[in-house]
Amino acid sequence: MIAEAQTEVVIKEKAKILFFQKGVLNATTQEIADEAGVNRALIHYYFRSREHLMDLLLEEIVTAKKNRKRAILLAEVPFRQKIANYIEDALEQGLQYPYLENFIITETARNPEKVNLFCFKDKLRSSELIKDQLEAEIRKGALPPISAEHFMVNLVSMCNYPLLAKNVIRNVHGMSDSTYHQFLLERKEVILKTLFTNPH
Amino acid sequence: MIAEAQTEVVIKEKAKILFFQKGVLNATTQEIADEAGVNRALIHYYFRSREHLMDLLLEEIVTAKKNRKRAILLAEVPFRQKIANYIEDALEQGLQYPYLENFIITETARNPEKVNLFCFKDKLRSSELIKDQLEAEIRKGALPPISAEHFMVNLVSMCNYPLLAKNVIRNVHGMSDSTYHQFLLERKEVILKTLFTNPH
DNA sequence: TTTCTGTTTAACAAAATTGTTAAACCGTAA
DNA sequence: TTACGGTTTAACAATTTTGTTAAACAGAAA
Known part of the structure; x- marks a missing residue:
């Protein structure tokens, strides 16, 4: 060879x-x-075949992402820090592969049965991983009441969507490439604040 | 004929x-x-041609959407109510056409120059439309400080992403079709609360 | 009925895309 | 050097997809 x-x-x-x-x-x-x-x-x-290559790529990249997210959510750190880590990772990963989410979305739209194949065989169930800690925060009054599912969806939405919609956002808000990049970096703090603003 | x-x-x-x-x-x-x-x-x-049909479809549906959003953001109603209306419309429109955003994203990814063509010739600039009202709310202390751009991106992200990622979310959180639908309806309130939780 | 016009269809042509194969290539080792 | 292996290439075949066209169709009007 x-x-x-x-x-x-x-x-x-x-x-x-x-x-x-x-x-x-x-x-x-x-x-x-x-x-x-x-x-x-x-x-x-x-x-x-092309299809075989696609499946391979997807599996590699999703597995890598899954492992990173799992490690972050299982780490023994304060809740707010854990979420900050999650955002950091999502944006860094997202800057590198902004259309991974889009790819998964598109593929699962066309053949929903493939979800199991390339995505979540082992049932990460991210909302389960944060449930206890989230509820503890809510009881402490550090967070307004919210279900783990909605909290996670809020988090993932605010992380992923701006990466996906790069060209739309740049156009709508008239951002240059560097302005947009700066905007994304700002979001790390913005997302955290939006999720964690204390209830009065 | x-x-x-x-x-x-x-x-x-x-x-x-x-x-x-x-x-x-x-x-x-x-x-x-x-x-x-x-x-x-x-x-x-x-x-x-196929391409011509595509452009036509996109223009029709984007124009309709743009007009609705414009009307909502220009209406003379209290800020929180205005945003509630925006969410309501986004989710209703989104339930009807969940993949419109995905389509725009995908098309603009492949040929970024087309954005101008089918999207925002007249520069809606939604963040401009809410800027004054948002800043007034912040001065009143009804909202934590945030730029109009970030506020809008937060809003749009939390509205659109869960619609786009339907099959992913259903799988990750193990939701049936009706559970997912219920989840989306809940989000109207959840998004509003997440954006408007008062600063302490 | 016949003619006319806009609509619909089936058949065809052209282009794009995937997949295959036999031959060329190029280090390495006998 | 020669023979051998995995690697790379160009050419070909098969399939899919778009686009075209001539003929068939169907209702309205003469």
Whole structure:
């Protein structure tokens, strides 16, 4: 075996850029090959079919994300800090792969049965992981009453949506690329404050 | 002219269902024709090309949405009520066309220059429309300090994302179809509370 | 009835996309 | 050097998808 530049890995990495960074959710095999700078046939040589490559990419990236989120939510730190960590990770991951969420959404819209396959076999159930701590905060009066599900959905929504809707937001609010980036960094604090503003 | 069943309108309506309700963002002309129950050639007869139909659909639905949002934000009502109206409209519109946002996001990801074309020629700039009222609320102490941009992005994120991510959320939190629907209705109040919890 | 016009259809053509294959390539080791 | 292995390429085949067209159809009006 030669594999000097690890073509297989290059293809996967470049494909992730195309799908999850650039948001070309229906990229053709030719586009993937161009992005990776290789002959199109190599995609079939290494990955059999386009579909097979897609499944592989998705599984890799979702697994990585899942593990990170799990570690963050299981860590023994104060609740507010835990959520701050979650936001930090979501935005960092999101800056790297803004369209991952979009990809999952689109794929699960077309074939809802695939959700189980590539997503959540082991039932992370993030709301379960924060439930006790959240309820304790509410009892302390540090948070207004809210269910764990709604809290998590609020959190994930405010983290992911602005990344997804980059071009829309930039246009609506007339932001340059750097202004938008600055805006995203500000959001780390904004989201935390929005979730944690103390009840009166 | 005959046009008994208004084939042209039927095609557009059914295509909207396919794209914006069912989320089949890369539906083929055959799929559109099937959904509308007509011969595929009729799509070209009435709309010249697939692309032309797409642009038309998008413009129609975005214009409608824009007008509704504009009316809501320009209405002379107390701020909190105005935002409640916005949420109500976003969720109702979202329940009808959950994948409209996804469509816009995906299209603008692939060709960012198209944003201007189908989206915001007249610069709605929703954050401008609420800026004065929002700042007045903050001065009154009814709201914690936040910029109009972040406030709007928080609002839109919490409204749109859960609609987009229906299948993901249902899976992660193990919700039945009716449970999810109930969850969405609850969110009207939840989003409002999350945005408006008084600062201490 | 016949003609006319707009609508619909089936069949065809063209383009794009995926998947296959045989040959070329290129290090390495005999 | 030669032979061998995995790798890469160009060319081809099959399929899918878009777009075109000529003919069929159906109601209205002469």
